[in-house]
Amino acid sequence: MERRREAALTGGTAGRRLTSIDGGREGDAPAEPAGPPQHGPGAVRSIRPDRRDQGEPPTVPEQARLWHVVLSVSGPVTPLPELRAGLERLAHDHSFFLTARYAADHAEIRYWEQARDLHDAAAIALRLWGEHKATAKLPPWEIVGLEVVDRATYHTRVAEGFGDPPPQLGGVHPY
Secondary structure (H helix, E strand, O other): OHHHHHHHHHOOOOOOOEEOOOOOEOOOOOOOOOOOOOOOOOOOOOOEEOHHHHOOOOOOOOOOEEEEEEEEEEOOOOOHHHHHHHHHHHHHHOOOEEEEEEEOOEEEEEEEEEEOOHHHHHHHHHHHHHHHOOOOOOOOOEEEEEEEEEHHHHHHHHHOOOOOOOOOOOEEEEO
16 A cells, blocks of 8 residues: 555656756755755655666756747638637637637637647647637637747748738737
8 A cells, every 4th residue: 555655656756766856866965954844754855757867868848938820720601790709708718819810711810829849839729729619619610720930930030021910910800
């Protein structure tokens, strides 16, 4: 029973040497001043395996970056007031929303996504419409286009006159 509890608490890393977030080994003197433990005696400081034991260099977590996303959706004709209301609810729910343009049978959504890399940003973008379809009362349209570029590429395009920002920045507007 105790062994299963230990495995659950350590994510299956029982028996392997662990490092703390600050890089110290479990059992080393704490970096902070001596005093009573924050979460009881024997509290685990980290459950990250020490990759040096496996001959790998320690990994540095990648910083999230901003990605400019243009998501194009299309489907059956939808009444414009209903579509506009759904896109406005989506804009309210999605914190980095920039703008949306729409017509009765298609729409384009532009926004910034924060993600570790392009693969993560694209995956999140491809789930956006489906995940918000019910809560924002969006039409049952499908994604027909996706563009994801990093922040530097977006700004370079705008500076060179390509990939102009939409004529009305911010909000939900008809084409």
